[in-house]
Amino acid sequence: MILVDIYEMMSCWTFLIALQVVIVSTYFLWTRKSKKYKDPLMTDERIEWNPMPLVPYEVENEEPPLMGKIDENVLNVGATSFLCLDKEEVILENAINCLHKYGVGSCGPRGFYGTIDVHLELEERLAKFLEVEETCVYSYGFSTVASAIPAYSKKGDIIFADEAVWFAVQKGIEASRSTVRYFKHNDASDLERLLSEAAQKKELNPKRRAFLVVEAIYFNTGEMCPLKQVVELARRFKLRIILDESLTIGVLGKHGRGITEHLKIPRDEIDLIVGSLEHSFATIGGFCAGTHFIVEHQRLSGLGYCFSASLPPMLTQAAITALDILEQKPDMLKELDENSKKLNKALAELKHFTFRGNELSPVKHIYLKNTDKTDDSTKQSCLRKIANYCMEKGVAFAVAAYLRDVEVNCPEPSIRLASSRKLNDTNISMICNLLDEAYESVVPNNKLQSS
Amino acid sequence: NICVGIKNNIMESSEVRCGRECVRVAGVRAAVQPLRAVLLALRVPARATLLQPSHLLRARRRAHSQGAPHRRLQLVLPVSARRLQLAGRAPPAPCRLGRLGCIASSVARFTGEERRCINLGSYNYLGFAEPTGPCADAAAEATRRYGLALASSRAELGSCPLHEELEEATARFLGVEAALVCGMGFATNALGLPGLLGPGALVLSDENNHASLILGLRLARVTVRVFRHNDLRHLERLARDAIAERRWTNIVVVVEGVYSMEGSIVPLQGIIALKKRLGLQVYLDEAHSVGALGAHARGVTDHCGVRPADVDVLMGTFTKSFGAAGGYIAGSAKLIKWLRAHGHMHAYAHAMSPAVCMQILAAMRALRTPSGLRRVRTLRDNTHYFRSRLRALGVVAYGHEDSPVVPMLVYTFSNMAAVVERLTARGIATVGVGFPATPLYKARISWSAASTPSRRSSTSSDCATPVSLSDRHAPPRTPVSLSDRHAPPRTPVSLSDRHAPPRTPVSLS
Numbered sequence: 001m002i003l004v005d006i007y008e009m010m011s012c013w014t015f016l017i018a019l020q021v022v023i024v025s026t027y028f029l030w031t032r033k034s035k036k037y038k039d040p041l042m043t044d045e046r047i048e049w050n051p052m053p054l055v056p057y058e059v060e061n062e063e064p065p066l067m068g069k070i071d072e073n074v075l076n077v078g079a080t081s082f083l084c085l086d087k088e089e090v091i092l093e094n095a096i097n098c099l100h101k102y103g104v105g106s107c108g109p110r111g112f113y114g115t116i117d118v119h120l121e122l123e124e125r126l127a128k129f130l131e132v133e134e135t136c137v138y139s140y141g142f143s144t145v146a147s148a149i150p151a152y153s154k155k156g157d158i159i160f161a162d163e164a165v166w167f168a169v170q171k172g173i174e175a176s177r178s179t180v181r182y183f184k185h186n187d188a189s190d191l192e193r194l195l196s197e198a199a200q201k202k203e204l205n206p207k208r209r210a211f212l213v214v215e216a217i218y219f220n221t222g223e224m225c226p227l228k229q230v231v232e233l234a235r236r237f238k239l240r241i242i243l244d245e246s247l248t249i250g251v252l253g254k255h256g257r258g259i260t261e262h263l264k265i266p267r268d269e270i271d272l273i274v275g276s277l278e279h280s281f282a283t284i285g286g287f288c289a290g291t292h293f294i295v296e297h298q299r300l301s302g303l304g305y306c307f308s309a310s311l312p313p314m315l316t317q318a319a320i321t322a323l324d325i326l327e328q329k330p331d332m333l334k335e336l337d338e339n340s341k342k343l344n345k346a347l348a349e350l351k352h353f354t355f356r357g358n359e360l361s362p363v364k365h366i367y368l369k370n371t372d373k374t375d376d377s378t379k380q381s382c383l384r385k386i387a388n389y390c391m392e393k394g395v396a397f398a399v400a401a402y403l404r405d406v407e408v409n410c411p412e413p414s415i416r417l418a419s420s421r422k423l424n425d426t427n428i429s430m431i432c433n434l435l436d437e438a439y440e441s442v443v444p445n446n447k448l449q450s451s
Numbered sequence: 452n453i454c455v456g457i458k459n460n461i462m463e464s465s466e467v468r469c470g471r472e473c474v475r476v477a478g479v480r481a482a483v484q485p486l487r488a489v490l491l492a493l494r495v496p497a498r499a500t501l502l503q504p505s506h507l508l509r510a511r512r513r514a515h516s517q518g519a520p521h522r523r524l525q526l527v528l529p530v531s532a533r534r535l536q537l538a539g540r541a542p543p544a545p546c547r548l549g550r551l552g553c554i555a556s557s558v559a560r561f562t563g564e565e566r567r568c569i570n571l572g573s574y575n576y577l578g579f580a581e582p583t584g585p586c587a588d589a590a591a592e593a594t595r596r597y598g599l600a601l602a603s604s605r606a607e608l609g610s611c612p613l614h615e616e617l618e619e620a621t622a623r624f625l626g627v628e629a630a631l632v633c634g635m636g637f638a639t640n641a642l643g644l645p646g647l648l649g650p651g652a653l654v655l656s657d658e659n660n661h662a663s664l665i666l667g668l669r670l671a672r673v674t675v676r677v678f679r680h681n682d683l684r685h686l687e688r689l690a691r692d693a694i695a696e697r698r699w700t701n702i703v704v705v706v707e708g709v710y711s712m713e714g715s716i717v718p719l720q721g722i723i724a725l726k727k728r729l730g731l732q733v734y735l736d737e738a739h740s741v742g743a744l745g746a747h748a749r750g751v752t753d754h755c756g757v758r759p760a761d762v763d764v765l766m767g768t769f770t771k772s773f774g775a776a777g778g779y780i781a782g783s784a785k786l787i788k789w790l791r792a793h794g795h796m797h798a799y800a801h802a803m804s805p806a807v808c809m810q811i812l813a814a815m816r817a818l819r820t821p822s823g824l825r826r827v828r829t830l831r832d833n834t835h836y837f838r839s840r841l842r843a844l845g846v847v848a849y850g851h852e853d854s855p856v857v858p859m860l861v862y863t864f865s866n867m868a869a870v871v872e873r874l875t876a877r878g879i880a881t882v883g884v885g886f887p888a889t890p891l892y893k894a895r896i897s898w899s900a901a902s903t904p905s906r907r908s909s910t911s912s913d914c915a916t917p918v919s920l921s922d923r924h925a926p927p928r929t930p931v932s933l934s935d936r937h938a939p940p941r942t943p944v945s946l947s948d949r950h951a952p953p954r955t956p957v958s959l960s
Contacts, residue, residue, distance in 0.1 A: 037688065040695030049694050051701040051730045054647060054763050055789040064610045069598045079602040079609075086598045095599055095806075096591045103580040104590050104810040105774040107573040112882050112897075114573070139776065140635035142642070142800040167799045171642075174670055278801045283600050284634060307662040308637030309770040314590075315804060318599050401606035401798040406645075416607075 062384060065391055071422070074391065077431060078398025080418045082251055082362040083322075083332055086282040091321045098317035106310045110299070114310035122316050125323050126287055130249075130257055132267055134296065135289040138304055139311040141276040142168045144286025145244050147304030148274050149213065150176035151297065152240070157209040160194060160239065162186065163409045166219040169244060170408050173213065175303075179203075182408065185221065188229040195237045204237060212239040216248040216259035220400075220411045222357030222364050227259055231269050240271040250280030251362050256326055256333050262360075279362075280326075283318040285311045332421055336362060339428075340419040346428045347417075352439040356414075365400065365414040366435065376404065379413040382443060387415060389438040395431060568880035571898050576743045576855050577826045578902055579814040580774025586813040593809030601802045606791070609802030617808045620815050621779050625741075625749060626759040629788075630781035633796040634803040636738060636768030637663040639778030643766065644734075645671040646794030647786075651700035653693050655686060655731075657717075659710045664736060668705070680713065683721045690729050703732045708740030708751035708767075712888060712897070714850020714858045716740070719755040723762070734764040742772025743855045748818050748827045754853065775810040777803050830855060830902035837900050849895070857898040858884070867894040 041047060070079045070086050085091060098118060108114035119137055126135040138144040149172030153159055159173055163182040173180050181198070184190040191212075198204045212234050214225045227243075234241050245258045253261030258275070260267045267273070272294055277285040288295055288302075298305055326332070340362055347355040347364060357364035368379055380399070387397040400416040417431075579586050593613060603609035614632065621630040633639040644667030648654065654668055654675045668675050676693070678686045686704065693702055704726065706717045719735070726733050737750045745753025750767065752759045759765060764786065768778040780790060791797045817823035834855050841848045847860040861867050867883035874881050874896075885894045 039688075039691055041691045047695060047697065049697075049730060051699075051732070052651075054701065054703070054732050055783075055785050058785050059788050059792045061788055061791045062606075064606050065608065066615065067601060067603075067608055067611050069596065070601060076608060078607055081600075081602040086600065086602065092594055092599065096594055099587055099591055099594070099806070100582050103582045103587060103774060104807060105575075105580045105770055105776055107575040107580050107770065107774060112572050112574075113570055113880055140638050140800065142796075143635060143638050146641070167795065171670060171795070175666060177669075278600060278602060282598075282602055284801065284804050303662050303666055304635075304637055304641075308635060309768075309776055312776050312804070312807060314594075314806060315599060396608055398603060398607035401604060403646075403793065403795065403798055406793075406795070 065396065074394050074396045075427060076396045077417050078396050080279040081282040082336055082418065082420045083280045084421045085322045085325065088325060091318050094321045095314040095318040099314040102313040104312055104314065106312055108309060109307060110305065110310045116313045118313050118316040118320065119310060122320050125320055126289065129323055130289050132289045133292040135287045136295050136298055136305060137311060138286045139308055141278040141286045143304035144276060144288065145169050145274045146172040146175065147302045148272060148288050148298060149173055149242060151302040153178045153209065153211050158203060159211045159213055160191060161213040164218045164220045165213060165215055167407065169213055186223055186226060188226050188233060192233055195233060199237060210239045211242055213242045215244040217358065217361045217363065219247060219363065222361045224358040224361060227263055227265060231265060242272045242274065243270045244274045246276035247279055247363055249275040250326055251336060252360060255330050277319045281319050281322040283315045285315060285319065335421045339421065339423045342428055343419045346432045350432055351436050353435060362419045364417040366417055367412055367414050376413055383413055383415055385442045386438040389442055390434050393434055395434055566875065568875060568878050570880050572880050572882040574771035574899050575774055575901055576772045576830055585817065586810050589813040590806045590810040594806040597805035599806060600804050603802065604799055605802045606798045611805055613805050613808040614802060617812055620812055622781055624815050625765055625781050627765060627781045628784040630779050631787050631790050632777060632779045632803055634777045634800060636770050636778035638796060638800060639766060639780060640664050640667040641670065642795035642800060643780050643790060644668055646790055648673045648703060653699040653702045654705055655689050655702065656705045659713055660705060660707060661736065664705055681715055681718055683718060683725065687725055690731055694729065701732055703734055705734045708735060708737040709854050709856060711739055711856055712858060712884060714854040714856040716851040716854055717751060719751055719757050723757050732763045735762045737765060737767035739771055739856055741767040743830060744853060769811045773811045773814040775807045777807055826902045830900060833902060834900040855900045857900060858895040859898060860893060860895050862892055862894060864894050870896055
């Protein structure tokens with residue numbers, strides 16, 4: 001009985017609902033079809049459109065000095081060729097031989113037949129030298145760390161970084177789109193505070209990868225990272241460490257294996273070591289070192305590795321030969337260390353400058369003394385004048401170039417002094433005397449006026 | 452200049468192991484098939500000690516004759532060198548490194564197999580990357596004179612006279628006021644764009660733009676809207692919408708000259724007309740086109756008959772046609788000054804190696820001589836010839852007639868692996884490009900034409916090879932290995948429409 005009732009009721013409703021569906025869907029289809037693209041510029045409304053030019057105003061560049069071969073006419077203490085390997089004839093000859101074997105360019109990315117046997121050899125040699133499982137070679141120092149960071153850290157991950165990291169690291173962090181926390185320069189307790197805060201807020205959790213980015217010796221300050229404490233913290237809070245060893249490979253440690261050798265930290269504590277071939281090795285390029293599992297990941301996801309032409313074979317060969325020399329003569333490192341220490345002693349006696357830099361660091365930053373009220377651009381131009389003065393007297397200094405408005409935490413203007421193996425006592429005292437002399441002649445009345 | 456290259460295409464293949472038997476299966480689908488299923492599909496006895504290509508072909512023919520073609524047959528690669536070694540046969544002669552891969556790359560390793568191949572994967576368009584000759588000698592001379600590197604950035608102590616000369620020469624070559632060079636092509640985009648564009652700008656970017664452009668735009672923090680590949684109407688619509696929004700300080704169109712994965716050429720005249728009409732700005736990446744296109748080898752502006760000054764920013768690389776490394780940004784003197792002050796490469800990235808500088812300078816000098824221009828003509832002839840032969844084979848090649856990048860479609864991942872494998876076996880090194888770089892169903896083989904006289908023969912011999920590939924074993928109407936499509940024989944489709952390269956791939960079914 002009930003069934004029949006329902007059936008009778010439904011038949012009428014079904015018909016109505018079906019009709020509704022048909023009407024509504026026809027209506028929708030109709031309106032959709034009639035919807036056409038309307039050009040927003042063809043309405044009656046007036047639209048003002050005055051695009052800004054790509055370059056809003058003319059800027060003047062400071063002309064950089066034109067250099068010949070490093071140290072050709074002047075004593076160059078700005079170029080970061082610490083071991084003076086740019087002078088080695090063997091390297092040049094081997095590079096030229098390689099040039100006559102393969103030509104200059106590699107004509108393709110590593111995956112597109114840009115891999116030459118010298119690349120494989122360099123990777124193998126570097127891995128053996130650093131005692132890691134694998135390395136991969138990039139074709140430019142800047143792009144190495146700037147590609148390595150976004151290869152691992154993605155949106156939603158968190159990065160803890162020192163506030164003084166150099167520009168390439170900053171760009172790498174920016175490209176990764178991760179959350180970033182900068183801790184105070186070389187301050188492990190500040191890092192600990194940040195980490196425990198993050199742990200309390202549940203920002204550190206297993207669903208999210210957390211990275212720690214530090215430099216072994218900071219390019220922007222010359223200070224050494226307190227790596228032991230940092231590693232300890234990283235293990236406690238389960239962070240992965242990316243360590244930029246650009247300035248320490250071929251400088252620190254008994255064999256030049258970097259800060260891990262110097263501080264006797266097992267290399268497998270560091271997840272990824274990033275290095276540059278542009279400083280001690282005096283060629284072009286960079287590399288990442290770590291376990292096979294970690295490094296291999298970059299070969300497909302490191303943008304600068306995947307999508308860029310590989311390192312020219314001759315420059316690769318130069319790096320291999322530099323490694324040969326470094327392995328044969330580890331005494332070079334001692335000479336460099338001595339010079340760095342001597343330089344620290346000598347710089348401490350400067351009258352008009354302060355300086356910063358670990359005594360083992362090959363990079364020192366020289367700042368103007370007593371300039372609290374002076375603004376940065378005045379300091380910069382003053383330093384530039386000092387450098388020009390010294391250039392005329394036969395010593396080339398590098399005024400550290402920064403893009404002040406783009407840097408996350410722009411360092412104070414400074415002259416970046418690079419220690420190297422070639423310096424002797426007379427050189428060092430001449431450098432210091434010349435700096436003071438230049439200051440006195442460039443700055444009248446020994447007072448900097450803020451303009 | 453025969454290169455030793457990593458064969459990156461077997462990465463996706465897998466090894467199916469069963470006792471001492473080892474059959475290598477390529478492709479994602481096949482990777483999950485157990486050994487028995489594969490052997491059953493092949494209809495070879497499960498106890499066969501060695502799987503040979505003839506087994507596969509026999510099995511395929513049998514399947515065809517029974518009217519039930521089995522697609523999976525296509526997925527199986529020929530016997531690897533390692534298996535040949537296991538069977539006590541000598542592996543083929545050098546000089547290309549094989550890599551034995553499994554599903555995850557973490558277990559890929561070199562087999563030690565070497566094979567001598569014609570390199571059709573490198574972008575040595577004009578053949579300037581040769582180990583001897585005036586370019587190489589000049590580079591060697593520069594190395595002796597200036598060393599290998601200056602160990603400093605350009606703004607600090609890294610500038611040497613060669614850099615200045617190169618910048619002047621580049622500007623003169625392109626016909627603009629000034630230029631700025633950088634030691635790495637990828638970094639030129641990634642470090643130059645952030646200095647040029649700010650958060651207020653809107654960028655209309657082609658959907659096939661290179662990763663370096665995308666990274667540069669991300670670092671510049673601009674808003675990016677993507678228009679369909681080479682679609683001027685879509686571009687115009689997006690631009691008009693954006694102007695009507697009144698939010699943007701300026702609108703920049705970012706395009707490439709020749710797209711490396713599509714082989715298409717940008718319709719530059721149309722873009723310049725649009726730019727002038729709507730007040731847009733144009734950033735043109737000539738990574739593949741500079742040196743390779745145009746009567747004077749000046750790139751896509753030369754090819755399309757556009758004044759270089761009409762393009763706001765000209766960017767390009769020295770890696771391809773000039774056989775060196777690095778890149779440039781060129782334009783008005785005002786722009787270059789701005790980039791020196793605000794671009795990242797001038798202040799932070801180390802200076803270009805003097806040897807590389809000299810190589811580029813020598814190549815540019817050579818391009819001003821008749822013999823240099825002959826190389827450009829030869830490249831164009833080779834490209835046309837290569838494309839016409841490919842078309843005659845009935846395979847689908849994307850791109851513009853004049854583009855030296857010739858992508859040949861093979862559609863599926865497994866086809867790609869198989870084609871590359873077979874070509875390698877015949878001594879031709881090419882690159883297969885698959886999913887992450889292309890849509891999933893549009894895997895392709897990327898050829899690049901070259902102009903060297905010695906390459907001329909290689910290019911033509913290569914054209915003949917796909918014919919011989921479909922030799923007596925294969926079904927008659929198969930170009931390379933596109934054999935399992937049951938389409939009627941198609942007339943080759945010309946994809947050379949100058950102004951509107953096809954948006955949709957030519958359907959095979």
